[in-house]
Amino acid sequence: MSTAGETPATGRPRSETARQAVLHAVDNMLVEQGYAAMTMKGIAERAGVGKQTVYRWWSSKAEILHEAATLDASHELASPAAADSPSDLAAYAETLVTFLTTSHAGLAYRALVGEAQHDPKVAELISASDLVKPSARAVIQRAVERGDLPASTDMEDAIAELVGPILYLVLRNAPARSRGHWRRYAQRFLDGRRS
Amino acid sequence: MSTAGETPATGRPRSETARQAVLHAVDNMLVEQGYAAMTMKGIAERAGVGKQTVYRWWSSKAEILHEAATLDASHELASPAAADSPSDLAAYAETLVTFLTTSHAGLAYRALVGEAQHDPKVAELISASDLVKPSARAVIQRAVERGDLPASTDMEDAIAELVGPILYLVLRNAPARSRGHWRRYAQRFLDGRRS
Amino acid sequence: MSTAGETPATGRPRSETARQAVLHAVDNMLVEQGYAAMTMKGIAERAGVGKQTVYRWWSSKAEILHEAATLDASHELASPAAADSPSDLAAYAETLVTFLTTSHAGLAYRALVGEAQHDPKVAELISASDLVKPSARAVIQRAVERGDLPASTDMEDAIAELVGPILYLVLRNAPARSRGHWRRYAQRFLDGRRS
Amino acid sequence: MSTAGETPATGRPRSETARQAVLHAVDNMLVEQGYAAMTMKGIAERAGVGKQTVYRWWSSKAEILHEAATLDASHELASPAAADSPSDLAAYAETLVTFLTTSHAGLAYRALVGEAQHDPKVAELISASDLVKPSARAVIQRAVERGDLPASTDMEDAIAELVGPILYLVLRNAPARSRGHWRRYAQRFLDGRRS
DNA sequence: AAGTAAACGAGACGGTACGTCCTGTCTTTAG
DNA sequence: CTAAAGACAGGACGTACCGTCTCGTTTACTT
Structure with missing residues (x-):
């Protein structure tokens, strides 16, 4: 570094x-x-x-890439709070997909996640300073504060369940989803976590 | 090949x-x-x-690994139908986690997913013959047939939402989750897709 | 090698x-x-x-050079026996000077002698298989057999005293000497070793 | 410099x-x-x-070495005039061998002679200011003045024939010679140059 | 005393060769 | 025609030095 x-x-x-x-x-x-x-x-x-x-x-190209991506990522993943939680989550999902599929930093992130499977050092690197997690945490936190998710929500699990499916699709180069798809995705996420 | x-x-x-x-x-x-x-x-x-x-x-070590893993995977991912859908899904989640974290074939799968981010040929290889998808499809199909998921369920999306969070955690070497965790995970999955 | x-x-x-x-x-x-x-x-x-x-x-450029030079050296240093010892030795001196100043192999030999001062491996290389020594030994041997040098002549010393001055001049890029010079040089060599 | x-x-x-x-x-x-x-x-x-x-x-390590060696050399090569020319020359030969094989400055001189074969700048350096020549010239000059060498003696040639064989042996790490050897060596040198 | 200017130790700079390793292909003999 | 063996041309690896270039600091000579 x-x-x-x-x-x-x-x-x-x-x-x-x-x-x-x-x-x-x-x-x-x-x-x-x-x-x-x-x-x-x-x-x-x-x-x-x-x-x-x-x-x-x-010490490696992964480290350079990580630094290069980190500089841009927080800015590109900034998702302004929407009127209500479903819209907020749906907007974030779309932002994340766009980031991962079109941004330089997003491509770098995918490459790093891939490399982390072969190199423990890279795994440590992205787990110590994940580009995506903070933004996901923020949007989930907003939903908790609005009362649309229980206060007892486990943050790590929620992030995995919000980001995991998106990453799964993107890492497999799945075709783009419509706006309505992400709206329903956000709704399912909230419904599954209603007390 | x-x-x-x-x-x-x-x-x-x-x-x-x-x-x-x-x-x-x-x-x-x-x-x-x-x-x-x-x-x-x-x-x-x-x-x-x-x-x-x-x-x-x-033609590459990825191809050898893919063939080696494919031989074992279907057997190791076989998840017998449980009494009800929540149990079925929870059992599958546990089986999948075990496969990905302990089995030789599971380690190979993770390495291949990583390599696919760098090499389009490997991406094609695993998308043409994914080791995990068939087992996930089967367990979701059983839930549909039981009436616990709507008949209109989009299979690709459902697989992504079931497998995605698990893969997200495993690829990041997250600590193991309890049996109860996967039970609640399965329940959230079903709840989000009810009605 | x-x-x-x-x-x-x-x-x-x-x-x-x-x-x-x-x-x-x-x-x-x-x-x-x-x-x-x-x-x-x-x-x-x-x-x-x-x-x-x-x-x-x-294992090094010196070794390659040594092999390349060895192939040509024995041929280029061949000095046919002349009518009498002074002529024989003078002809050899001229041949040696020509070899060391104009031949590819001669240039290589000088480079190797130089390198041997820095690298013990090269020193060993040229001492194990010196390009020049055999030809000098042959011409001195002929003088012994003719009775122009005593039978008790120490070969190593004689080689050093015949070749040393020539090498000294060449390694210092001294200007070329005339034919008469080498004739007198040969005579001095023989005179010093008479009786 | x-x-x-x-x-x-x-x-x-x-x-x-x-x-x-x-x-x-x-x-x-x-x-x-x-x-x-x-x-x-x-x-x-x-x-x-x-x-x-x-x-x-x-401008190079050779230049530093040359300066370092020059400081010591003249002192270490000083050979006091002996009773007669054979003794004088033999003593000088021994002094020179000792210098070249044991003194720091002598080792430096050998390294520089070696380097000169690869680098013309170093060649120029040692030819412009050779550490050994002056001392050899002095001892030969004494023999001329004593009448043990002809007044017509060519100084450059004589230096080459006196120093050359010694340098040849030393540069090849030949085993040390006895005191008697150098006595006979001096005698041969004088005999070869008797008119 | 204050100002000037070059030399000082330190160490990063753009380059380049080192000797090792791996790639994917080729060339041998053996079965 | 496949097999094991291993040499082939090529090229990246990470390290070491090259000689140059900034830095902040020091030290003498000039005003």
Whole structure:
């Protein structure tokens, strides 16, 4: 990871230019070539940066991708509160699908979830700082506060049941669903959890 | 893929011994070393087989893994019909979790789902012959026939909503849930789809 | 080293084409670029060969160079016996100078002698199979047999005293000496060892 | 090279401490690790000096080594005039062998002679300021003045014939020779050059 | 005393070669 | 014609050095 906690007292400071170049390179290469075709060597060349500079700040392409995606994700997943809980949840579902299927950060997220199945380090990375969870937690929290979900709702389970089916479809490249579909999806989610 | 259409008229026949050796090697290596550390060369050596022999019958380690997993999966995911739908669904959820977290084939399935995010060929492979879907379809079908789910139930959506949350938890290495949890999970699933 | 002692019973045999391509590449690159600028990567590319193939048969550029030079050296250093010992020794001195200053193999020999000062492995290599020594030994032996040098002559010392000054001049890029110079040089060598 | 021509009018002056630290570091590292293992970075760290400081005053490790060796060489190669020319020459030969095989500066000299075969800049360096030549010239000059060598003796050739065989043996790590050997060696040198 | 300017230690920078590993193909002998 | 064995061309891996370039700091000489 590139976030340096303490500032080193001495030596040439890290080049922010190089950092940005790497993050942009990774972002673009993911879309153009896909995760598997990306290499540390290729990233360095694309960014116009030495390989050592990349390794100095990130230990794998997954880590770079995670940082690049995190920067955009919170902004892209922001779902403003709607009038009522069904609308709120349905809007969030649509936002999430759009994020996962069209956004650069969303593609990165899917690649990272995939990679996490092969590499425990990546699994730890996304579990320590999941891009999607916070937004899902927020929308469920709103429903609880409105009284549309019981106060006893287990947050982890609720997130899994809200996000899981969406991720399942997206990871399998299922065809897009209609707006009405997500409206009914939100309703089922609420109905199943009515006390 | 290993399915040979017509039998070649002449020459030395394909060695079934070699095929079995490869499938067993892949199975064991996945558990011992993980997906990423497996290589075609390593598989061949472990199986006591030439590299060319592996390439002759499968085009990637994903394909070998898929075949190895498919053999076991249907048997391991068989969930006998229980007395009522909630019990049936809860039992299936538990079986699926056990499969995905402890079985060799289940680990292979997770590795393949991960790989599918990087490689379209693998995505096609698992979508053409998903190990889990048939079992989920069967248990949902039983609920429809019992009248506990409406006849109009969309099967693809229902599978996604039943399996999605489970896969979401498992892919993130979430801690095991209790039997009661899955009982309530099944109930929420049915309640959301009532009326 | 590339000399395989025992023949392996199985597998694809070594490609003689690749071996020749590497040896030629090294030969040409030494002249064009110099020893320091030659790299294993560059040799492989120039030879149209994989890096692994190079490492499979030689462990360093010095070893390749040694093999390439050895092939040519004995032929190029062959000095036919002259009428008398002074002429014989003078002719050999001239041949040796020409070899060391103009021949590809001679340039390689100088590079190897240089490298041997930094790398004990190279030192061992050239001491185990020196390109120059055999030819010097032969010409001194002839002088002994003619009775122009005492039978008690220590061969190692005589070689050092015959070849050393020549090598000293060549390694320092001293200007070329005349034919008469080498004639007098041979005479001094014989005179110093008379009686 | 470190000899600064004109003194800059202003700014912090060069640190003599740093210069000495670098020269000592190089001296020790050569003995401990060998020429090939020495790096500019390693030298700087060993000397407790910044890399830039090293590059400011020397352009390569060969140059540092040359300066370090030059400081000691003239002192170590000083060979006091003996009673007669054979003794004088024999003593010098022994001194030279000892220098080349045991002294730090002698090891440095051998490393530089080796490097000169790969790098023309180093070749120029040692030919412009050879550590050994002056001492050899002095001892030969004494023999001429004593009348034991003809006045017409070509100095360059004589140096080559006196030093060449010694260097040849040393560069090949030949076993040490006895005192009697060098006595006879000196005699042969004189006999060969008697008019 | 304040200002100027170069040298200082430190270490990141863009590059490039290292030697190893793996890929998918090819070439041998054995069955 | 398949099998095991293993060499082939190619290319990415992560590491190490190269020589250059900033940093903040230090140290002498100039006003």
